[in-house]
Amino acid sequence: MTSDSTSMPPAPTTPATPAEDTPHDARSTPTQPLLMPRASDPTDIDIGGLSAARSVLIALDFDGVLAPLQDNPDTSQMLPGSTAAIAALSALPGTRVALVSGRDITTLRRLADPPPNAWLVGSHGAEVDLGSHADEASDAGPEGSSAAASAADSPTLTADERGMLSAIDSHIDSFEHTLPAGSGAEFRIEKKPFSRTVHTRGLDSVLADALHEHVIAAQDEHAGIRVIEGHDITELAVKKATKGDGLRELIAAGSPDAVLYLGDDVTDEDAFAELEAFSAQRTDAAASETGRPRNLSLRIKVGDAPTRATQRIADPEAVAELLGRIASDRAAQQSAN
Ligand SMILES: [Mg+2]
Numbered sequence: 137m138t139s140d141s142t143s144m145p146p147a148p149t150t151p152a153t154p155a156e157d158t159p160h161d162a163r164s165t166p167t168q169p170l171l172m173p174r175a176s177d178p179t180d181i182d183i184g185g186l187s188a189a190r191s192v193l194i195a196l197d198f199d200g201v202l203a204p205l206q207d208n209p210d211t212s213q214m215l216p217g218s219t220a221a222i223a224a225l226s227a228l229p230g231t232r233v234a235l236v237s238g239r240d241i242t243t244l245r246r247l248a249d250p251p252p253n254a255w256l257v258g259s260h261g262a263e264v265d266l267g268s269h270a271d272e273a274s275d276a277g278p279e280g281s282s283a284a285a286s287a288a289d290s291p292t293l294t295a296d297e298r299g300m301l302s303a304i305d306s307h308i309d310s311f312e313h314t315l316p317a318g319s320g321a322e323f324r325i326e327k328k329p330f331s332r333t334v335h336t337r338g339l340d341s342v343l344a345d346a347l348h349e350h351v352i353a354a355q356d357e358h359a360g361i362r363v364i365e366g367h368d369i370t371e372l373a374v375k376k377a378t379k380g381d382g383l384r385e386l387i388a389a390g391s392p393d394a395v396l397y398l399g400d401d402v403t404d405e406d407a408f409a410e411l412e413a414f415s416a417q418r419t420d421a422a423a424s425e426t427g428r429p430r431n432l433s434l435r436i437k438v439g440d441a442p443t444r445a446t447q448r449i450a451d452p453e454a455v456a457e458l459l460g461r462i463a464s465d466r467a468a469q470q471s472a473n
Pocket of ligand 1: 198200
């Protein structure tokens, strides 16, 4: 067993069945059926509304979206095209870039090296960092600054949560005692501030299944433990926040007219659901009451998994191309006005 306290990513998570069949995590389970939107070439995505909006939030998952997935996730790096596009977007007026990840914020910042004014959501929404640029949120709109008062929101563990985390560690450790002597089996544990992620990539499938079943049984001991399942990972978390919660905080802080969210994981479905609800509530109201441009959202799945997103592109290379298009098109729109 290898304990890795530095970083491992949330592995790419693909629901083999609709998420409502996942019993362990009610807050990560969209209640509507997941869909299979047709894959688009990044040049075919309609970005006109995003380019023209007075203020936009560009919210992006990291692993599998900006950075190709790696066998050793600690080596993940953003594609150069996405790095350049994010830098360009972050320099434009009324344009906020946010990274939304299952990684803890410290690791996310180290691996992604985002622009200083980027907002970060880590640990699947449990951590939110608006940095020292929270007071610039008003550039997104006149009503945008009030909710940005708390610049950084990295919660501490309650006594109950500390107890659960300790119980999780003991529970995972106990799996070693179930292994045949001399099996030599190794698996990696990623220790995050609010969770533990067990990685089974490369393990014998029987062993991986046994380990998975053992890990999720921790919830039988503590009902407060949240189980997050994905391809080659099982994560046990003591905070209930989701990426949807994190995205809601970002929207409240920036009050953008338009929002783009790109994600590839099951956990990104919470963000897609949040953005779907946000759009339904605000689209018509914004147009009729303020005369401002219609509130727009683009929900784009990366990869081929079922999703609540309305559009789909193939991979991180397509993401880099799409972000580059948005950056140049938005810059051109702004210079023309
Ligand atoms: Mg991802």
